[in-house]
Amino acid sequence: MAIQTIKVPDIGGAEGVEVIEISVKVGDVIAENDSIVVLETDKASMEIPASVGGKVVAIKVNLGDKVSEGAALIEVEAEGAGVATSATSAEPTPAAAPAPVAAPVAATAPAAVANTAAPAASAEITLTVPDIGGAEGVEVIEISVKVGDEVAQGDSLIVLETDKASMEIPAESAGKILSIAVKVGDKISQGAAIAVIASAGGASATAPAPVAAPAAAVESAPVAAASVAATPAPAPKAAVAEEVAQTGDVYAGPAVRKLARQLGVDLGKISGSGPRSRLLKDDVRNYVKPIVVAAQSGAPMGGGSGIPRVPAVDFAKFGEIETVKMSKIKKITADNMTRNWLNVPHVTQWDDADITDLETFRNSVKAEAEKRGSKLTPLPFILKASAAALVAEPSFNVSLHHDGESIVQKKYVHIGIAVDTPNGLMVPVIRNVDKKGLWELTDEINALAKKAREGKLLPSDMQGGCFTISSLGASGGNGFTPIVNAPEVAILGVSRAQIKPVWNGKEFVPRNLLPLSLSYDHRAINGADAGRFFTYLTAVIADVRKLLL
Numbered sequence: 001m002a003i004q005t006i007k008v009p010d011i012g013g014a015e016g017v018e019v020i021e022i023s024v025k026v027g028d029v030i031a032e033n034d035s036i037v038v039l040e041t042d043k044a045s046m047e048i049p050a051s052v053g054g055k056v057v058a059i060k061v062n063l064g065d066k067v068s069e070g071a072a073l074i075e076v077e078a079e080g081a082g083v084a085t086s087a088t089s090a091e092p093t094p095a096a097a098p099a100p101v102a103a104p105v106a107a108t109a110p111a112a113v114a115n116t117a118a119p120a121a122s123a124e125i126t127l128t129v130p131d132i133g134g135a136e137g138v139e140v141i142e143i144s145v146k147v148g149d150e151v152a153q154g155d156s157l158i159v160l161e162t163d164k165a166s167m168e169i170p171a172e173s174a175g176k177i178l179s180i181a182v183k184v185g186d187k188i189s190q191g192a193a194i195a196v197i198a199s200a201g202g203a204s205a206t207a208p209a210p211v212a213a214p215a216a217a218v219e220s221a222p223v224a225a226a227s228v229a230a231t232p233a234p235a236p237k238a239a240v241a242e243e244v245a246q247t248g249d250v251y252a253g254p255a256v257r258k259l260a261r262q263l264g265v266d267l268g269k270i271s272g273s274g275p276r277s278r279l280l281k282d283d284v285r286n287y288v289k290p291i292v293v294a295a296q297s298g299a300p301m302g303g304g305s306g307i308p309r310v311p312a313v314d315f316a317k318f319g320e321i322e323t324v325k326m327s328k329i330k331k332i333t334a335d336n337m338t339r340n341w342l343n344v345p346h347v348t349q350w351d352d353a354d355i356t357d358l359e360t361f362r363n364s365v366k367a368e369a370e371k372r373g374s375k376l377t378p379l380p381f382i383l384k385a386s387a388a389a390l391v392a393e394p395s396f397n398v399s400l401h402h403d404g405e406s407i408v409q410k411k412y413v414h415i416g417i418a419v420d421t422p423n424g425l426m427v428p429v430i431r432n433v434d435k436k437g438l439w440e441l442t443d444e445i446n447a448l449a450k451k452a453r454e455g456k457l458l459p460s461d462m463q464g465g466c467f468t469i470s471s472l473g474a475s476g477g478n479g480f481t482p483i484v485n486a487p488e489v490a491i492l493g494v495s496r497a498q499i500k501p502v503w504n505g506k507e508f509v510p511r512n513l514l515p516l517s518l519s520y521d522h523r524a525i526n527g528a529d530a531g532r533f534f535t536y537l538t539a540v541i542a543d544v545r546k547l548l549l
Protein backbone atom coordinates (compact mmCIF):
# COMPACT_ATOMS: atom_id res chain seq x y z
CA MET A 1 0.00 0.00 0.00
CA ALA A 2 1.20 3.48 -0.78
CA ILE A 3 2.38 5.58 2.08
CA GLN A 4 2.05 9.25 1.37
CA THR A 5 3.66 12.07 3.24
CA ILE A 6 1.60 15.16 3.82
CA LYS A 7 3.81 18.19 4.00
CA VAL A 8 3.40 21.83 4.93
CA PRO A 9 1.95 23.52 1.86
CA ASP A 10 2.67 27.03 0.64
CA ILE A 11 2.09 29.22 3.68
CA GLY A 12 3.00 32.48 2.07
CA GLY A 13 6.67 32.15 2.64
CA ALA A 14 6.33 32.15 6.42
CA GLU A 15 9.31 30.37 7.99
CA GLY A 16 9.59 28.54 11.29
CA VAL A 17 5.86 28.56 12.06
CA GLU A 18 4.93 26.90 15.35
CA VAL A 19 2.91 23.70 15.51
CA ILE A 20 0.30 24.45 18.18
CA GLU A 21 -2.03 21.54 17.73
CA ILE A 22 -1.81 18.04 16.26
CA SER A 23 -5.36 17.04 15.45
CA VAL A 24 -4.70 13.40 14.53
CA LYS A 25 -2.92 10.42 16.00
CA VAL A 26 -1.42 7.26 14.59
CA GLY A 27 -4.21 4.87 13.68
CA ASP A 28 -6.78 7.58 12.93
CA VAL A 29 -8.57 7.24 9.66
CA ILE A 30 -8.88 10.65 8.11
CA ALA A 31 -10.71 12.01 5.13
CA GLU A 32 -9.29 14.37 2.58
CA ASN A 33 -9.46 17.92 3.93
CA ASP A 34 -9.64 16.88 7.58
CA SER A 35 -7.53 19.17 9.69
CA ILE A 36 -4.27 17.47 10.63
CA VAL A 37 -2.25 20.15 12.40
CA VAL A 38 -2.68 23.77 13.37
CA LEU A 39 0.18 26.20 12.78
CA GLU A 40 0.32 29.61 14.35
CA THR A 41 2.27 32.72 13.55
CA ASP A 42 1.97 36.01 15.44
CA LYS A 43 -0.88 36.94 13.15
CA ALA A 44 -2.76 33.85 12.17
CA SER A 45 -3.55 30.28 12.97
CA MET A 46 -3.86 27.89 10.07
CA GLU A 47 -5.43 24.49 10.13
CA ILE A 48 -3.58 22.38 7.59
CA PRO A 49 -5.99 20.01 5.85
CA ALA A 50 -5.08 16.55 4.64
CA SER A 51 -4.51 16.40 0.92
CA VAL A 52 -5.47 12.72 0.87
CA GLY A 53 -7.62 10.52 3.03
CA GLY A 54 -6.36 7.36 4.64
CA LYS A 55 -4.95 5.85 7.82
CA VAL A 56 -2.37 7.87 9.76
CA VAL A 57 0.74 5.72 10.14
CA ALA A 58 3.25 8.26 11.45
CA ILE A 59 3.33 11.75 12.89
CA LYS A 60 6.44 13.59 11.84
CA VAL A 61 6.14 16.69 14.05
CA ASN A 62 5.80 17.50 17.72
CA LEU A 63 3.95 20.30 19.42
CA GLY A 64 6.15 23.39 19.53
CA ASP A 65 8.14 22.40 16.42
CA LYS A 66 8.85 25.26 14.05
CA VAL A 67 8.09 24.26 10.46
CA SER A 68 8.24 25.82 7.01
CA GLU A 69 6.87 24.93 3.60
CA GLY A 70 7.76 21.37 2.60
CA ALA A 71 8.27 20.02 6.12
CA ALA A 72 6.78 16.55 6.58
CA LEU A 73 3.75 16.55 8.89
CA ILE A 74 2.26 13.08 8.78
CA GLU A 75 2.37 9.88 6.78
CA VAL A 76 -0.84 8.22 5.65
CA GLU A 77 -1.62 4.91 4.12
CA ALA A 78 -3.66 6.38 1.35
CA GLU A 79 -7.26 5.38 0.86
CA GLY A 80 -7.84 2.93 -1.93
CA ALA A 81 -4.12 2.39 -2.34
CA GLY A 82 -4.08 -1.17 -3.47
CA VAL A 83 -0.87 -2.81 -4.43
CA ALA A 84 2.24 -1.96 -2.54
CA THR A 85 4.46 0.31 -4.49
CA SER A 86 7.86 1.74 -4.00
CA ALA A 87 6.14 4.58 -2.21
CA THR A 88 6.20 2.47 0.93
CA SER A 89 9.93 2.56 0.87
CA ALA A 90 12.14 4.92 2.79
CA GLU A 91 11.46 7.52 0.16
CA PRO A 92 7.78 8.21 0.68
CA THR A 93 5.70 9.67 -2.05
CA PRO A 94 4.87 13.23 -1.25
CA ALA A 95 1.21 13.94 -1.37
CA ALA A 96 0.09 16.88 -3.40
CA ALA A 97 0.56 19.99 -1.34
CA PRO A 98 -2.69 20.63 0.47
CA ALA A 99 -4.16 24.06 0.23
CA PRO A 100 -4.53 25.57 3.65
CA VAL A 101 -6.75 28.12 2.05
CA ALA A 102 -10.28 27.40 1.05
CA ALA A 103 -11.35 30.79 -0.07
CA PRO A 104 -8.57 32.06 -2.23
CA VAL A 105 -8.82 35.63 -3.25
CA ALA A 106 -7.34 37.11 -6.36
CA ALA A 107 -3.71 37.91 -5.84
CA THR A 108 -4.31 41.55 -6.24
CA ALA A 109 -5.44 44.44 -4.15
CA PRO A 110 -8.62 43.86 -2.18
CA ALA A 111 -12.06 44.55 -3.44
CA ALA A 112 -12.31 47.68 -5.39
CA VAL A 113 -13.12 50.80 -3.60
CA ALA A 114 -13.33 52.94 -6.61
CA ASN A 115 -14.14 56.42 -5.60
CA THR A 116 -11.05 58.57 -5.58
CA ALA A 117 -12.67 61.77 -4.40
CA ALA A 118 -12.44 62.52 -0.73
CA PRO A 119 -15.92 62.90 0.70
CA ALA A 120 -17.07 65.81 2.77
CA ALA A 121 -16.74 65.50 6.54
CA SER A 122 -19.55 63.48 8.14
CA ALA A 123 -20.45 61.78 4.87
CA GLU A 124 -22.67 58.74 5.07
CA ILE A 125 -20.75 55.71 3.91
CA THR A 126 -22.11 52.29 3.13
CA LEU A 127 -19.66 49.59 4.11
CA THR A 128 -19.93 46.54 1.91
CA VAL A 129 -18.51 43.05 1.80
CA PRO A 130 -15.12 43.12 0.11
CA ASP A 131 -13.57 40.52 -2.14
CA ILE A 132 -13.85 37.27 -0.21
CA GLY A 133 -12.31 35.11 -2.82
CA GLY A 134 -15.42 34.62 -4.84
CA ALA A 135 -17.20 32.80 -2.03
CA GLU A 136 -20.96 33.19 -2.41
CA GLY A 137 -23.66 33.15 0.24
CA VAL A 138 -21.28 33.24 3.19
CA GLU A 139 -22.99 33.11 6.54
CA VAL A 140 -22.92 36.02 8.97
CA ILE A 141 -22.12 34.41 12.31
CA GLU A 142 -21.54 37.45 14.46
CA ILE A 143 -22.37 41.11 14.37
CA SER A 144 -19.79 42.90 16.42
CA VAL A 145 -21.34 46.39 16.42
CA LYS A 146 -24.70 48.02 17.03
CA VAL A 147 -26.41 51.16 15.85
CA GLY A 148 -24.93 54.15 17.65
CA ASP A 149 -21.50 52.56 18.17
CA GLU A 150 -18.47 54.65 17.26
CA VAL A 151 -16.12 52.41 15.35
CA ALA A 152 -12.48 53.05 14.61
CA GLN A 153 -10.93 52.10 11.33
CA GLY A 154 -10.10 48.41 11.49
CA ASP A 155 -12.66 47.55 14.16
CA SER A 156 -14.47 44.33 13.38
CA LEU A 157 -17.98 44.88 12.00
CA ILE A 158 -19.15 41.35 11.38
CA VAL A 159 -17.76 37.84 11.23
CA LEU A 160 -18.41 35.68 8.20
CA GLU A 161 -17.90 31.97 8.15
CA THR A 162 -17.60 29.46 5.38
CA ASP A 163 -17.09 25.76 5.98
CA LYS A 164 -13.39 26.46 6.18
CA ALA A 165 -12.84 29.97 7.35
CA SER A 166 -13.95 32.63 9.76
CA MET A 167 -13.29 36.15 8.61
CA GLU A 168 -13.71 39.31 10.55
CA ILE A 169 -14.69 42.12 8.27
CA PRO A 170 -13.12 45.29 9.60
CA ALA A 171 -14.49 48.81 9.17
CA GLU A 172 -12.68 50.62 6.47
CA SER A 173 -13.48 54.04 7.89
CA ALA A 174 -14.06 55.35 11.37
CA GLY A 175 -17.49 56.70 12.16
CA LYS A 176 -20.79 56.21 13.90
CA ILE A 177 -22.98 53.29 12.90
CA LEU A 178 -26.28 54.63 11.55
CA SER A 179 -27.81 51.36 10.44
CA ILE A 180 -26.91 47.71 10.04
CA ALA A 181 -28.02 45.93 6.92
CA VAL A 182 -27.38 42.33 7.93
CA LYS A 183 -28.35 39.97 10.69
CA VAL A 184 -26.85 36.77 12.06
CA GLY A 185 -27.64 33.89 9.74
CA ASP A 186 -27.83 36.01 6.57
CA LYS A 187 -25.95 34.57 3.63
CA ILE A 188 -24.07 37.31 1.85
CA SER A 189 -21.56 37.76 -0.97
CA GLN A 190 -19.11 40.38 -2.17
CA GLY A 191 -20.67 43.83 -2.50
CA ALA A 192 -23.51 43.25 -0.05
CA ALA A 193 -24.15 46.20 2.24
CA ILE A 194 -23.07 45.65 5.84
CA ALA A 195 -23.74 48.96 7.53
CA VAL A 196 -24.08 52.66 6.96
CA ILE A 197 -21.81 54.90 8.98
CA ALA A 198 -21.54 58.63 9.41
CA SER A 199 -17.90 59.09 8.62
CA ALA A 200 -16.05 61.06 11.26
CA GLY A 201 -14.12 62.98 8.64
CA GLY A 202 -12.92 62.92 5.10
CA ALA A 203 -11.25 59.87 3.74
CA SER A 204 -8.08 59.69 1.75
CA ALA A 205 -8.16 59.03 -1.92
CA THR A 206 -5.62 56.28 -1.86
CA ALA A 207 -6.62 52.91 -3.04
CA PRO A 208 -6.68 50.32 -0.33
CA ALA A 209 -3.33 48.83 0.38
CA PRO A 210 -2.88 45.23 -0.62
CA VAL A 211 -3.01 43.12 2.43
CA ALA A 212 -0.15 40.93 3.46
CA ALA A 213 -1.32 37.39 3.93
CA PRO A 214 0.69 34.43 5.03
CA ALA A 215 -0.58 32.19 2.25
CA ALA A 216 0.53 32.91 -1.28
CA ALA A 217 -2.83 31.88 -2.57
CA VAL A 218 -4.38 34.66 -0.59
CA GLU A 219 -2.52 37.77 -1.30
CA SER A 220 -5.38 39.93 -0.30
CA ALA A 221 -7.68 39.58 2.59
CA PRO A 222 -11.19 40.68 3.26
CA VAL A 223 -11.40 44.35 3.83
CA ALA A 224 -14.69 46.13 4.15
CA ALA A 225 -15.19 48.24 1.09
CA ALA A 226 -16.78 51.63 1.41
CA SER A 227 -19.09 52.44 -1.39
CA VAL A 228 -18.34 56.12 -1.09
CA ALA A 229 -14.91 56.67 0.27
CA ALA A 230 -11.62 54.97 -0.17
CA THR A 231 -9.27 54.96 2.74
CA PRO A 232 -6.22 52.81 3.18
CA ALA A 233 -7.34 49.33 3.98
CA PRO A 234 -7.11 48.38 7.61
CA ALA A 235 -4.99 45.43 8.45
CA PRO A 236 -6.74 42.15 7.81
CA LYS A 237 -7.94 40.12 10.67
CA ALA A 238 -8.54 36.98 8.72
CA ALA A 239 -6.15 36.14 6.02
CA VAL A 240 -6.19 32.44 5.50
CA ALA A 241 -9.02 30.09 5.18
CA GLU A 242 -8.43 28.23 8.39
CA GLU A 243 -7.65 31.30 10.38
CA VAL A 244 -8.60 31.39 14.00
CA ALA A 245 -10.94 34.26 14.58
CA GLN A 246 -10.65 36.22 17.77
CA THR A 247 -13.94 37.98 18.07
CA GLY A 248 -14.80 39.70 21.29
CA ASP A 249 -13.36 37.52 23.98
CA VAL A 250 -13.62 34.31 21.97
CA TYR A 251 -10.51 32.86 20.38
CA ALA A 252 -11.51 29.89 18.28
CA GLY A 253 -11.17 28.46 14.81
CA PRO A 254 -14.01 27.89 12.39
CA ALA A 255 -14.28 24.19 13.10
CA VAL A 256 -14.67 24.86 16.82
CA ARG A 257 -17.18 27.61 16.16
CA LYS A 258 -19.16 25.33 13.90
CA LEU A 259 -19.22 22.57 16.52
CA ALA A 260 -20.33 25.09 19.15
CA ARG A 261 -23.13 26.34 16.91
CA GLN A 262 -24.28 22.82 16.17
CA LEU A 263 -24.47 22.10 19.89
CA GLY A 264 -25.91 25.48 20.82
CA VAL A 265 -22.91 26.34 23.00
CA ASP A 266 -22.01 29.94 23.81
CA LEU A 267 -18.21 29.93 23.38
CA GLY A 268 -17.96 32.99 25.64
CA LYS A 269 -18.75 30.72 28.57
CA ILE A 270 -15.89 28.27 28.01
CA SER A 271 -12.23 28.64 28.90
CA GLY A 272 -9.81 27.65 26.17
CA SER A 273 -7.13 25.12 27.02
CA GLY A 274 -5.08 25.66 23.86
CA PRO A 275 -2.08 27.91 23.47
CA ARG A 276 -2.93 31.50 24.42
CA SER A 277 -6.27 30.19 25.74
CA ARG A 278 -7.41 29.18 22.26
CA LEU A 279 -10.64 27.17 22.39
CA LEU A 280 -10.32 23.60 21.17
CA LYS A 281 -13.00 21.15 20.12
CA ASP A 282 -12.31 19.19 23.28
CA ASP A 283 -13.10 22.29 25.37
CA VAL A 284 -16.53 22.39 23.76
CA ARG A 285 -17.01 18.64 24.22
CA ASN A 286 -15.87 18.75 27.85
CA TYR A 287 -18.29 21.60 28.51
CA VAL A 288 -21.22 19.80 26.94
CA LYS A 289 -20.58 16.27 28.18
CA PRO A 290 -21.51 16.64 31.86
CA ILE A 291 -24.63 18.59 30.91
CA VAL A 292 -25.77 15.83 28.59
CA VAL A 293 -24.84 13.10 31.07
CA ALA A 294 -26.73 14.88 33.84
CA ALA A 295 -29.75 15.47 31.64
CA GLN A 296 -29.82 11.81 30.60
CA SER A 297 -29.34 10.49 34.12
CA GLY A 298 -31.86 12.88 35.59
CA ALA A 299 -29.18 14.19 37.96
CA PRO A 300 -30.10 17.58 39.31
CA MET A 301 -27.42 19.58 37.52
CA GLY A 302 -29.65 20.78 34.76
CA GLY A 303 -29.81 24.51 35.16
CA GLY A 304 -33.02 26.05 36.36
CA SER A 305 -35.24 25.31 33.40
CA GLY A 306 -38.75 26.55 33.76
CA ILE A 307 -37.78 29.36 36.14
CA PRO A 308 -39.43 32.55 34.97
CA ARG A 309 -37.06 35.35 34.05
CA VAL A 310 -37.02 38.57 36.01
CA PRO A 311 -38.91 41.02 33.79
CA ALA A 312 -36.98 43.77 32.01
CA VAL A 313 -37.60 47.17 33.59
CA ASP A 314 -36.97 50.58 32.07
CA PHE A 315 -35.31 52.11 35.14
CA ALA A 316 -34.80 55.41 33.33
CA LYS A 317 -38.52 56.04 33.83
CA PHE A 318 -37.88 56.45 37.56
CA GLY A 319 -34.78 58.64 37.57
CA GLU A 320 -31.31 59.10 36.22
CA ILE A 321 -29.38 55.91 35.52
CA GLU A 322 -26.11 54.81 34.00
CA THR A 323 -25.65 51.40 32.40
CA VAL A 324 -22.20 49.95 32.98
CA LYS A 325 -20.90 46.85 31.19
CA MET A 326 -20.08 43.96 33.51
CA SER A 327 -16.52 42.65 33.42
CA LYS A 328 -16.08 39.14 32.06
CA ILE A 329 -15.23 37.93 35.58
CA LYS A 330 -18.44 39.40 36.95
CA LYS A 331 -20.46 37.71 34.22
CA ILE A 332 -18.80 34.37 34.88
CA THR A 333 -19.34 34.82 38.63
CA ALA A 334 -23.00 35.64 38.03
CA ASP A 335 -23.44 32.51 35.93
CA ASN A 336 -21.62 30.36 38.50
CA MET A 337 -23.63 31.76 41.38
CA THR A 338 -26.91 31.12 39.57
CA ARG A 339 -25.80 27.61 38.63
CA ASN A 340 -24.70 26.80 42.17
CA TRP A 341 -27.69 28.41 43.85
CA LEU A 342 -30.16 26.59 41.61
CA ASN A 343 -28.45 23.23 41.55
CA VAL A 344 -27.18 22.77 45.08
CA PRO A 345 -29.67 22.16 47.88
CA HIS A 346 -28.02 24.39 50.49
CA VAL A 347 -28.12 24.15 54.22
CA THR A 348 -26.34 26.82 56.25
CA GLN A 349 -25.35 26.39 59.85
CA TRP A 350 -23.97 29.12 62.12
CA ASP A 351 -21.66 29.06 65.11
CA ASP A 352 -19.19 31.31 66.90
CA ALA A 353 -15.60 30.20 67.40
CA ASP A 354 -13.89 31.56 70.48
CA ILE A 355 -10.67 33.14 69.17
CA THR A 356 -9.58 34.78 72.42
CA ASP A 357 -6.55 32.49 72.78
CA LEU A 358 -5.86 32.49 69.04
CA GLU A 359 -5.71 36.29 69.13
CA THR A 360 -3.37 36.23 72.13
CA PHE A 361 -1.09 33.90 70.25
CA ARG A 362 -1.39 35.89 67.00
CA ASN A 363 -0.52 39.13 68.81
CA SER A 364 2.46 37.42 70.44
CA VAL A 365 3.93 36.56 67.04
CA LYS A 366 2.93 39.80 65.29
CA ALA A 367 6.40 41.33 65.75
CA GLU A 368 7.99 38.23 64.27
CA ALA A 369 5.50 38.38 61.38
CA GLU A 370 6.39 41.99 60.69
CA LYS A 371 10.10 41.17 60.85
CA ARG A 372 9.66 38.57 58.09
CA GLY A 373 7.44 40.92 56.09
CA SER A 374 4.23 38.90 56.60
CA LYS A 375 0.80 40.13 57.55
CA LEU A 376 -0.64 37.58 59.94
CA THR A 377 -4.43 37.87 60.07
CA PRO A 378 -6.82 35.28 61.55
CA LEU A 379 -7.29 33.80 58.06
CA PRO A 380 -4.24 31.47 57.92
CA PHE A 381 -5.35 29.97 61.26
CA ILE A 382 -8.88 29.42 59.90
CA LEU A 383 -7.39 27.91 56.75
CA LYS A 384 -5.22 25.51 58.72
CA ALA A 385 -8.10 24.57 61.03
CA SER A 386 -10.38 23.95 58.02
CA ALA A 387 -7.77 21.63 56.49
CA ALA A 388 -7.62 19.70 59.76
CA ALA A 389 -11.43 19.47 59.82
CA LEU A 390 -11.50 18.22 56.21
CA VAL A 391 -9.06 15.46 57.17
CA ALA A 392 -10.98 14.62 60.35
CA GLU A 393 -14.36 14.65 58.59
CA PRO A 394 -13.70 13.41 55.03
CA SER A 395 -17.40 13.54 54.13
CA PHE A 396 -16.72 17.23 53.45
CA ASN A 397 -13.83 16.51 51.11
CA VAL A 398 -15.89 15.08 48.26
CA SER A 399 -17.58 16.02 45.01
CA LEU A 400 -20.64 14.50 43.45
CA HIS A 401 -19.64 12.65 40.31
CA HIS A 402 -21.35 13.97 37.20
CA ASP A 403 -22.63 10.47 36.45
CA GLY A 404 -25.11 11.17 39.25
CA GLU A 405 -24.28 7.83 40.85
CA SER A 406 -20.95 8.18 42.61
CA ILE A 407 -19.08 10.36 45.05
CA VAL A 408 -15.48 11.36 44.47
CA GLN A 409 -13.52 11.19 47.72
CA LYS A 410 -10.46 13.44 47.57
CA LYS A 411 -7.24 12.48 49.28
CA TYR A 412 -5.72 15.95 48.91
CA VAL A 413 -6.67 19.13 50.76
CA HIS A 414 -6.72 22.18 48.49
CA ILE A 415 -8.68 25.18 49.77
CA GLY A 416 -9.91 28.23 47.81
CA ILE A 417 -9.90 31.72 49.28
CA ALA A 418 -12.47 34.22 47.96
CA VAL A 419 -10.64 37.42 47.07
CA ASP A 420 -12.40 40.66 46.32
CA THR A 421 -10.75 42.36 43.30
CA PRO A 422 -11.61 45.46 41.27
CA ASN A 423 -12.76 43.13 38.47
CA GLY A 424 -14.91 40.96 40.70
CA LEU A 425 -14.67 37.92 42.90
CA MET A 426 -11.80 35.48 42.28
CA VAL A 427 -11.09 32.24 44.16
CA PRO A 428 -7.42 31.22 44.02
CA VAL A 429 -6.70 27.81 45.49
CA ILE A 430 -4.00 27.00 48.04
CA ARG A 431 -2.74 23.47 47.58
CA ASN A 432 -2.00 20.89 50.28
CA VAL A 433 -3.01 23.20 53.11
CA ASP A 434 -2.82 20.31 55.59
CA LYS A 435 0.92 19.99 54.90
CA LYS A 436 1.86 23.67 55.23
CA GLY A 437 2.78 25.84 58.19
CA LEU A 438 1.21 29.18 59.13
CA TRP A 439 4.01 31.30 57.68
CA GLU A 440 3.87 29.48 54.36
CA LEU A 441 0.09 29.83 54.25
CA THR A 442 0.29 33.52 55.15
CA ASP A 443 2.74 34.15 52.33
CA GLU A 444 0.66 32.17 49.85
CA ILE A 445 -2.56 33.99 50.75
CA ASN A 446 -0.83 37.34 50.35
CA ALA A 447 0.84 36.36 47.07
CA LEU A 448 -2.35 34.91 45.55
CA ALA A 449 -4.50 37.85 46.72
CA LYS A 450 -1.98 40.25 45.14
CA LYS A 451 -1.95 38.24 41.92
CA ALA A 452 -5.77 38.22 41.90
CA ARG A 453 -6.01 41.97 42.40
CA GLU A 454 -3.48 42.56 39.63
CA GLY A 455 -5.50 40.30 37.32
CA LYS A 456 -2.58 37.89 36.97
CA LEU A 457 -4.14 34.65 38.20
CA LEU A 458 -3.84 31.74 35.80
CA PRO A 459 -6.75 29.33 35.33
CA SER A 460 -4.61 26.69 37.07
CA ASP A 461 -4.37 28.94 40.17
CA MET A 462 -8.14 28.66 40.53
CA GLN A 463 -8.68 24.97 39.91
CA GLY A 464 -8.78 21.90 42.06
CA GLY A 465 -10.30 23.33 45.24
CA CYS A 466 -11.94 20.99 47.79
CA PHE A 467 -13.49 23.67 50.00
CA THR A 468 -13.70 27.47 49.99
CA ILE A 469 -13.32 30.13 52.65
CA SER A 470 -15.03 33.47 52.11
CA SER A 471 -13.80 35.96 54.69
CA LEU A 472 -15.67 39.21 55.14
CA GLY A 473 -14.07 39.64 58.55
CA ALA A 474 -12.37 42.88 57.60
CA SER A 475 -15.59 44.49 56.42
CA GLY A 476 -18.02 43.58 59.19
CA GLY A 477 -21.35 41.84 59.58
CA ASN A 478 -22.55 39.17 61.96
CA GLY A 479 -23.05 36.45 59.40
CA PHE A 480 -24.04 35.64 55.84
CA THR A 481 -25.04 32.67 53.71
CA PRO A 482 -22.11 31.73 51.49
CA ILE A 483 -23.02 29.91 48.27
CA VAL A 484 -21.31 26.54 47.77
CA ASN A 485 -18.68 26.70 45.04
CA ALA A 486 -19.71 23.52 43.19
CA PRO A 487 -18.40 20.94 42.48
CA GLU A 488 -17.10 21.50 46.01
CA VAL A 489 -19.72 20.61 48.59
CA ALA A 490 -19.08 23.12 51.37
CA ILE A 491 -17.97 26.68 52.02
CA LEU A 492 -17.13 28.58 55.18
CA GLY A 493 -18.20 32.20 55.63
CA VAL A 494 -16.18 34.23 58.14
CA SER A 495 -17.62 37.42 59.65
CA ARG A 496 -16.18 40.06 61.95
CA ALA A 497 -14.93 38.94 65.36
CA GLN A 498 -16.29 40.81 68.34
CA ILE A 499 -15.74 40.74 72.11
CA LYS A 500 -18.95 39.54 73.71
CA PRO A 501 -19.96 38.48 77.22
CA VAL A 502 -19.97 34.71 77.57
CA TRP A 503 -21.43 32.86 80.57
CA ASN A 504 -18.83 30.49 82.01
CA GLY A 505 -21.16 28.87 84.54
CA LYS A 506 -20.43 31.41 87.25
CA GLU A 507 -20.20 34.75 85.55
CA PHE A 508 -20.10 36.55 82.23
CA VAL A 509 -16.59 36.89 80.90
CA PRO A 510 -15.42 38.86 77.84
CA ARG A 511 -14.48 36.54 74.99
CA ASN A 512 -13.49 37.29 71.40
CA LEU A 513 -16.03 35.49 69.22
CA LEU A 514 -15.68 34.83 65.51
CA PRO A 515 -19.00 34.28 63.69
CA LEU A 516 -18.78 31.44 61.18
CA SER A 517 -21.38 30.23 58.69
CA LEU A 518 -21.01 26.88 57.03
CA SER A 519 -23.05 26.18 53.88
CA TYR A 520 -23.09 22.66 52.49
CA ASP A 521 -24.61 20.61 49.73
CA HIS A 522 -27.25 18.50 51.41
CA ARG A 523 -27.00 15.86 48.67
CA ALA A 524 -23.45 15.06 49.75
CA ILE A 525 -23.45 15.95 53.43
CA ASN A 526 -26.04 15.26 56.07
CA GLY A 527 -26.68 17.30 59.20
CA ALA A 528 -24.81 14.89 61.49
CA ASP A 529 -21.66 15.11 59.31
CA ALA A 530 -21.96 18.89 59.36
CA GLY A 531 -22.41 18.97 63.12
CA ARG A 532 -19.21 16.94 63.60
CA PHE A 533 -17.24 19.00 61.11
CA PHE A 534 -18.33 22.31 62.64
CA THR A 535 -17.72 21.19 66.22
CA TYR A 536 -14.23 20.00 65.28
CA LEU A 537 -13.51 23.20 63.36
CA THR A 538 -14.58 25.59 66.11
CA ALA A 539 -12.72 23.54 68.72
CA VAL A 540 -9.48 23.70 66.73
CA ILE A 541 -9.87 27.44 66.13
CA ALA A 542 -10.54 27.94 69.84
CA ASP A 543 -7.34 26.08 70.72
CA VAL A 544 -4.88 25.92 67.84
CA ARG A 545 -2.63 23.63 69.90
CA LYS A 546 -5.07 20.88 68.80
CA LEU A 547 -3.53 21.20 65.34
CA LEU A 548 -0.45 19.54 66.79
CA LEU A 549 -2.34 16.49 67.99
Ligand code: CAO
Nearest residue numbers: 377378379418419420449470471472473474494495496497
Ligand atom coordinates in the same frame (compact mmCIF):
# COMPACT_ATOMS: atom_id res chain seq x y z
N1 CAO B 1 -12.57 39.66 62.39
C1 CAO B 1 -11.95 40.79 62.73
N2 CAO B 1 -10.92 41.31 62.05
C2 CAO B 1 -10.51 40.65 60.97
C3 CAO B 1 -11.09 39.45 60.55
C4 CAO B 1 -12.17 38.96 61.30
N3 CAO B 1 -12.82 37.84 60.98
N4 CAO B 1 -10.50 39.03 59.44
C5 CAO B 1 -9.54 39.92 59.14
N5 CAO B 1 -9.56 40.90 60.07
C6 CAO B 1 -8.67 42.04 60.14
C7 CAO B 1 -7.26 41.64 59.84
O1 CAO B 1 -6.61 41.16 61.00
C8 CAO B 1 -6.69 42.93 59.34
O2 CAO B 1 -6.47 43.78 60.44
P1 CAO B 1 -5.08 44.54 60.62
O3 CAO B 1 -4.89 45.32 59.33
O4 CAO B 1 -5.31 45.38 61.82
O5 CAO B 1 -4.08 43.46 60.78
C9 CAO B 1 -7.84 43.54 58.57
O6 CAO B 1 -9.03 42.90 59.05
C10 CAO B 1 -7.77 43.38 57.07
O7 CAO B 1 -7.58 42.02 56.75
P2 CAO B 1 -7.41 41.59 55.21
O8 CAO B 1 -8.72 41.58 54.55
O9 CAO B 1 -6.38 42.46 54.59
O10 CAO B 1 -6.77 40.16 55.29
P3 CAO B 1 -7.45 38.75 55.48
O11 CAO B 1 -6.32 37.81 55.63
O12 CAO B 1 -8.49 38.70 56.51
O13 CAO B 1 -8.19 38.47 54.08
C11 CAO B 1 -8.54 38.32 51.73
C12 CAO B 1 -7.51 38.38 52.86
C13 CAO B 1 -7.77 38.24 50.44
C14 CAO B 1 -9.40 37.09 51.86
C15 CAO B 1 -9.43 39.57 51.81
O14 CAO B 1 -8.66 40.72 51.63
C16 CAO B 1 -10.60 39.60 50.86
O15 CAO B 1 -10.47 39.87 49.66
N6 CAO B 1 -11.81 39.37 51.40
C17 CAO B 1 -13.05 39.47 50.62
C18 CAO B 1 -13.62 38.12 50.30
C19 CAO B 1 -14.99 38.25 49.72
O16 CAO B 1 -15.31 39.19 49.00
N7 CAO B 1 -15.86 37.32 50.04
C20 CAO B 1 -17.22 37.37 49.62
C21 CAO B 1 -17.45 36.33 48.63
S1 CAO B 1 -19.14 36.12 48.27
O17 CAO B 1 -19.56 37.52 47.69
